[in-house]
Amino acid sequence: MSKRILITGAFGQLGEAVIRELQPHFDLLATDIQIPETKSFLYQVKHLDITSRPGVMKIVKNFNPEIIINMAAYIDVDGCETNREIAWNVNVRGVEYLLEAIRRKKTRIIHISSDYIFNGENGPYKEKDIPNPINYYGKTKLASENAIRGSANPWVILRTNVLYGSSTRSRASFVNWVVTSLRQGKEITVVDDQIGNPTWTGGLAEAIKMAILLNVRGIFNYGGAEFLSRFQFAQKIANVFECDKSSVVPVSTDDLNQIAQRPLKSGLITNKIEDILGLRTYEVEYCLRKIKED
Numbered sequence: 001m002s003k004r005i006l007i008t009g010a011f012g013q014l015g016e017a018v019i020r021e022l023q024p025h026f027d028l029l030a031t032d033i034q035i036p037e038t039k040s041f042l043y044q045v046k047h048l049d050i051t052s053r054p055g056v057m058k059i060v061k062n063f064n065p066e067i068i069i070n071m072a073a074y075i076d077v078d079g080c081e082t083n084r085e086i087a088w089n090v091n092v093r094g095v096e097y098l099l100e101a102i103r104r105k106k107t108r109i110i111h112i113s114s115d116y117i118f119n120g121e122n123g124p125y126k127e128k129d130i131p132n133p134i135n136y137y138g139k140t141k142l143a144s145e146n147a148i149r150g151s152a153n154p155w156v157i158l159r160t161n162v163l164y165g166s167s168t169r170s171r172a173s174f175v176n177w178v179v180t181s182l183r184q185g186k187e188i189t190v191v192d193d194q195i196g197n198p199t200w201t202g203g204l205a206e207a208i209k210m211a212i213l214l215n216v217r218g219i220f221n222y223g224g225a226e227f228l229s230r231f232q233f234a235q236k237i238a239n240v241f242e243c244d245k246s247s248v249v250p251v252s253t254d255d256l257n258q259i260a261q262r263p264l265k266s267g268l269i270t271n272k273i274e275d276i277l278g279l280r281t282y283e284v285e286y287c288l289r290k291i292k293e294d
């Protein structure tokens with residue numbers, strides 16, 4: 001019998017890639033607050049709002065998962081700054097409910113976290129660097145990590161940054177936004193002073209699968225093979241999707257006047273996960289071509 005895996009936030013940007021990677025190997029229950037109107041699924045699907053304690057308790061009791069992969073999150077960084085209660089409820093309390101539901105069981109939990117737990121003054125960051133979030137989203141992600149670390153259940157925290165993938169549904173898709181805007185002939189302004197290593201969701205999904213198969217525990221970073229500004233990343237997207245690169249206009253973070261402060265020099269060093277899980281990380285252009293093929 002294949003392992004029973006409960007996935008939360010399963011129909012978000014990362015969730016779609018994770019389902020695709022895991023579905024052939026495991027018995028999945030994919031949950032989210034909104035279920036796409038696809039006619040048939042090759043796995044079980046249920047509505048779950050992780051901020052509902054009774055909802056979480058019921059799903060965990062009935063499905064009795066051996067593993068939970070938590071990808072449910074409120075990821076709107078400016079939204080988190082102004083809607084702090086929602087941000088805390090989804091990003092922290094929801095995680096606490098999941099942990100409560102598996103207390104005294106052997107269930108493993110794999111939790112996805114973010115480089116936004118760091119201040120972005122001296123990245124890229126290793127797993128052991130000291131967190132110091134500078135916005136509320138980062139604070140909630142750090143609090144969620146602390147909840148996980150305090151659990152007696154076996155756990156993995158997988159930190160990532162600047163996710164991109166084939167998802168068409170997710171509002172979070174940077175690739176969709178760049179390609180759609182440029183194809184509509186719009187000029188887009190993109191920050192040229194926020195650095196990270198953009199992460200293909202397909203690569204991270206492989207990392208999650210390997211973390212399950214090799215039964216590892218602890219904190220791991222996973223990110224792409226190249227450190228780039230968002231502006232450079234958008235230019236690469238324009239290149240691969242044959243859009244007008246000159247319509248990507250650089251802007252500084254200061255000029256954007258966003259509600260939440262952003263870590264600037266960020267990104268994640270991936271040596272640990274490459275060594276322990278024997279994984280590779282991917283160049284942006286290779287991943288964009290895979291997305292284009294999709």
Ligand SMILES: NC(=O)c1ccc[n+]([C@@H]2O[C@H](COP(=O)([O-])OP(=O)(O)OC[C@H]3O[C@@H](n4cnc5c(N)ncnc54)[C@H](OP(=O)(O)O)[C@@H]3O)[C@@H](O)[C@H]2O)c1
Pocket residue numbers: 008009010011012013014015031032033034048049050051070071072073074075090094112113114115141160161162163164170171172
């Ligand atoms: N995107 C990035 O660049 C990035 C970077 C670093 C780390 N991460 C982390 O990676 C994970 C996945 O992110 P993602 O990019 O895939 O985000 P996403 O596309 O927004 O996926 C998150 C999913 O969770 C759902 N959700 C929101 N509130 C929920 C609730 N109360 N109960 C259950 N599900 C809920 C969302 O539904 P709605 O879409 O309907 O809200 C969405 O389907 C998150 O933990 C995020 O913090 C993301």
